[in-house]
Amino acid sequence: MSAFELIVPATAEEAVAALRAAAGDGVAALAGGTDLLLDLEDGRVTARRVVSLRRLPWRTLDWNGPTLTIGSTLPLRRLELDPEVRAGFPGLYDAVRAVGGPALRHRATVGGNLGRSAPASDLVPVLLTLDAEVELIGAHGSRGVALDRFLVGSRRTTLAAGELIRAVRLPERRPSAYLWQRVRPSNDISQIAVATAYSPTRRTWHVAIGGVAPRPVLVPEAAGALGGGRPTDDAVRRAREAVRRHAPVTADKRGSEEYRRHLAGVLLDRAVATTLARFA
Amino acid sequence: MSASSVRLTVNGAPSPLAEVPHDERLLDSLRWRLGLKGTKEGCRTGNCGACTVLVDGASTLSCLTLTHEVEGAAVTTVEGVADDPVGARVRAAFADAGALQCGYCTPGFLVALTGLLREEGRAAPVEELLEELASNLCRCTGYSAIARAVKDARERLP
Structure with missing residues (x-):
């Protein structure tokens, strides 16, 4: 006896209709399943119906000038192996490589990562520094939401019942970096992670921190301290102090608050240096 | 239903x-x-x-x-992996290096490495292959021989 009924719609309209029809008695959207299946098995998510997105034509990667649109069901491994993505968004490449191993990344998707909104998501910090916009599709059409507003907290987003993530849009290529610290590198989540990116058109730095509660966040105080362009040593020192002071760090089994604040500063230093080394 | x-x-x-x-x-x-x-x-x-x-x-x-x-x-699966020329080389490299102890992790390593080498060929440096295989765990910790087998399998590629 199956714990759930699997529904496999062929179009986005059918998928949205299936989600809405089942909204009353527990329904979940299935992309790669690498996170959802564990939560279903452990009862953290209860769903009598699971709507598979595998037949939807969303495994796409589209460039429009400097803008990259990533289809929500594109496996992470496809992003990782794309040379243009790696060159244009090196921080995103770093972050994708931090998600499990290749066998997981062949199934795990960008949309799944955002929809599941895990506090230790490796993709969210980088996507925040890249000003990612999430494109949603529902019964009343599409809407775009800034990622920072889409994410609410641990496992919570502004996705409405019957809505799906259709794509993630990155407005421009940015030199960027993502660095993390873990107790065990290969099979644990990050204790703390720092993403940095520089917008050449706006001349602004962007700094985000992950592995913090209840969700990864931008740290505008640190970004501001870096100024516009190549930061001085003094500016980097002030940014390090800002990230230590303003990061919403808490203690848990993976590390004390003090240790994490220290790590945040160290990783910020290294992320800025790595980003600078990636300037064109 | x-x-x-x-x-x-x-x-x-x-x-x-x-x-x-x-x-x-x-x-x-x-x-x-x-x-x-x-x-x-x-x-x-x-x-x-x-x-x-x-x-x-x-x-x-x-x-x-x-x-x-x-x-x-x-x-x-591991039963069919050596039907492929890359998989056959991977299996031979593991056998020659004695890259197993209890053997429980071995099928996963053989299949994962075959997949990586078919995807990336010789383009991937050994260090990168080893990093990618970090998501395969050997609880006997017999990693030295496994690492030798990975290096050898890559060199045996056609």
Whole structure:
């Protein structure tokens, strides 16, 4: 006896209709399943119906000038192996490589990562520094939401019942970096992670921190301290102090608050240096 | 309700499966319906890599994959991995290096490395291959011989 009924719609309209029809008695959207299946098995998510997105034509990667649109069901491994993505968004490449191993990344998707909104998501910090916009599709059409507003907290987003993530849009290529610290590198989540990116058109730095509660966040105080362009040593020192002071760090089994604040500063230093080394 | 047939090609042979519950994992279909016990269940949470198989050539954690989600796919398990020239070289390299102790993780390593080498060929440096294989765990910690086998398998590529 199956714990759930699997529904496999062929179009986005059918998928949205299936989600809405089942909204009353527990329904979940299935992309790669690498996170959802564990939560279903452990009862953290209860769903009598699971709507598979595998037949939807969303495994796409589209460039429009400097803008990259990533289809929500594109496996992470496809992003990782794309040379243009790696060159244009090196921080995103770093972050994708931090998600499990290749066998997981062949199934795990960008949309799944955002929809599941895990506090230790490796993709969210980088996507925040890249000003990612999430494109949603529902019964009343599409809407775009800034990622920072889409994410609410641990496992919570502004996705409405019957809505799906259709794509993630990155407005421009940015030199960027993502660095993390873990107790065990290969099979644990990050204790703390720092993403940095520089917008050449706006001349602004962007700094985000992950592995913090209840969700990864931008740290505008640190970004501001870096100024516009190549930061001085003094500016980097002030940014390090800002990230230590303003990061919403808490203690848990993976590390004390003090240790994490220290790590945040160290990783910020290294992320800025790595980003600078990636300037064109 | 909530069980139906699935068409798969497994190790080159059409393998239709009947009455597969919607929540059944590919790992269980391979082991218990098809008797392919080479694919191992380690953690069942995607942490250890012992259950790795190829789905249309892409390494995949069969414990975190619904059988229904790979409908129509070509699946390769460790039993079929050496039918491929790359897989045959990987297996020979592991045998020559004595790259196993208890052997439980070995099928996952063979399949995962075959997938990586087919995907990336000689383009991938050994260090990168080893980093990518960090998601396959050997609880005997016999990594030195495994690392030698990885290096050797890459050098044996045609």
